[in-house]
Amino acid sequence: MPEPASATTTEAGAESPESPATYAPGERTVPTRSANRAAYDHDTVHSILDAGYVCHLGFVRDGAPVVLPTLYGRVGNRLYLHGSTGSRPLRMAGEKDPGLAVCVTVTHVDGLVLARSAFHHSINYRSVVVHGTAHQVTDPEEKTAALDALVDHVVPGRAADSRPGNTKELAATAVIRLDLTEVSAKIRTGGPNDDPEDLSLPHWSGVVPVTPTYGAPIPSDDLAPGIAAPAYLQNL
Ligand SMILES: Cc1cc2nc3c(=O)[nH]c(=O)nc-3n(C[C@H](O)[C@H](O)[C@H](O)COP(=O)(O)OP(=O)(O)OC[C@H]3O[C@@H](n4cnc5c(N)ncnc54)[C@H](O)[C@@H]3O)c2cc1C
Numbered sequence: 001m002p003e004p005a006s007a008t009t010t011e012a013g014a015e016s017p018e019s020p021a022t023y024a025p026g027e028r029t030v031p032t033r034s035a036n037r038a039a040y041d042h043d044t045v046h047s048i049l050d051a052g053y054v055c056h057l058g059f060v061r062d063g064a065p066v067v068l069p070t071l072y073g074r075v076g077n078r079l080y081l082h083g084s085t086g087s088r089p090l091r092m093a094g095e096k097d098p099g100l101a102v103c104v105t106v107t108h109v110d111g112l113v114l115a116r117s118a119f120h121h122s123i124n125y126r127s128v129v130v131h132g133t134a135h136q137v138t139d140p141e142e143k144t145a146a147l148d149a150l151v152d153h154v155v156p157g158r159a160a161d162s163r164p165g166n167t168k169e170l171a172a173t174a175v176i177r178l179d180l181t182e183v184s185a186k187i188r189t190g191g192p193n194d195d196p197e198d199l200s201l202p203h204w205s206g207v208v209p210v211t212p213t214y215g216a217p218i219p220s221d222d223l224a225p226g227i228a229a230p231a232y233l234q235n236l
């Protein structure tokens with residue numbers, strides 16, 4: 001199946017200002033159900049991607065599907081995933097000339113939706129699904145930028161505040177790139193959709209909001225004296 005052309009991907013994965021800021025919905029990216037909850041504009045897709053740092057990487061290994069949780073970073077219209085050069089999907093992306101066919105998902109749970117009926121229970125969420133072909137990054141500059149993006153995705157500002165990878169560490173780390181072309185976001189908001197005949201039932205209904213929280217930073221036991229937790233940790 002031909003991949004729909006990205007509205008904006010450039011050679012460097014940067015956004016081109018003259019192109020519309022949306023991904024083109026394609027055969028693989030329109031949900032069968034609740035398609036009204038789908039979105040393709042860059043603002044929505046990128047904000048969901050940027051709000052997270054754990055994705056699920058799906059690919060086919062020896063004829064069977066595998067899904068692995070892993071970190072990611074975004075630079076423009078590209079996702080970067082990294083791992084040991086021994087990691088199987090990263091190796092597969094480098095071995096096969098056309099790359100590795102993957103599906104990457106990112107999910108945020110925003111609320112538990114409790115309906116009167118068991119049937120109408122639901123979840124408020126924001127999610128992104130990316131279909132495409134992952135390729136190993138071999139250009140040293142792109143690899144370094146991708147690794148910085150991965151670190152900054154988890155803790156913004158951290159890449160500049162840590163020792164850069166040395167030659168040995170970079171050689172032991174594989175990075176794969178996935179262009180954002182076949183991309184969809186899906187969002188559910190709001191309360192339960194109970195049937196009218198259930199509204200008078202004696203069961204509580206509504207939404208329990210879910211928000212991620214960070215605890216106070218715990219210094220390493222062997223941290224040299226006088227190093228305070230950096231300001232960017234206060235703003236996580
Ligand atoms: C936390 C969470 C919990 C969910 N729980 C359920 C559940 O219990 N039961 C259930 O039926 N559904 C659940 N969903 C929704 C689910 O992800 C699918 O959207 C839904 O199953 C409809 O699938 P479909 O047949 O339309 O998908 P398909 O028609 O197979 O999807 C076609 C394409 O639409 C896009 N797409 C579909 N779903 C999503 C998505 N969530 N985000 C971004 N793009 C998407 C993808 O590009 C996909 O390839 C949940 C979603 C989230 C985030």
